[in-house]
């Protein structure tokens with residue numbers, strides 16, 4: 001088993017004070033960092049995505065221009081490439097991220113699987129090259145980009161989980177409905193504490209993945 005963590009869109013514009021700030025976004029950024037530091041051997045590779053839009057066009061109708069945004073298909077300007085709003089939230093420790101993904105250049109893109117690495121490789125191919133069989137999804141927003149990313153992870157035949165204490169949604173009702181929908185699609189929906197306990201009990205030695213800290217094999221993490 002090779003396990004990846006997908007960190008979705010933990011960016012300033014999607015956290016409190018941003019152009020499309022989600023309540024709880026900053027806390028999720030900090031919690032993801034805490035979780036990764038506490039479980040350095042759970043993941044063979046960590047990928048993080050950023051919405052990364054063009055400044056000078058409406059990104060395929062994604063930015064509202066002629067009318068007010070409907071917050072379904074059209075949105076206020078957000079995450080323009082190279083601006084502070086598109087940066088990762090400062091509470092996310094990006095030294096823990098192995099592969100950076102950008103998405104949404106000139107078009108709407110909700111799923112991390114619509115993005116590319118810094119070398120221009122798509123995400124499914126990147127995971128295939130690393131032999132990733134299992135994927136956990138965290139980040140923002142539960143009811144949009146986390147949803148789409150989890151569905152795509154499962155759709156590429158990977159055992160997929162969404163960690164419920166490490167996501168934040170636009171709206172409570174649609175976020176709750178999303179978790180029900182994901183479970184119906186065969187995706188595990190559980191808190192990170194439960195997930196890391198499973199991972200510790202089933203974790204095999206990583207082979208050929210991008211993780212560098214394999215000097216001391218994880219025996220168990222029974223303290224959690």
Ligand SMILES: [Zn+2]
Nearest residue numbers: 051062079104
């Ligand atoms: Zn966007």
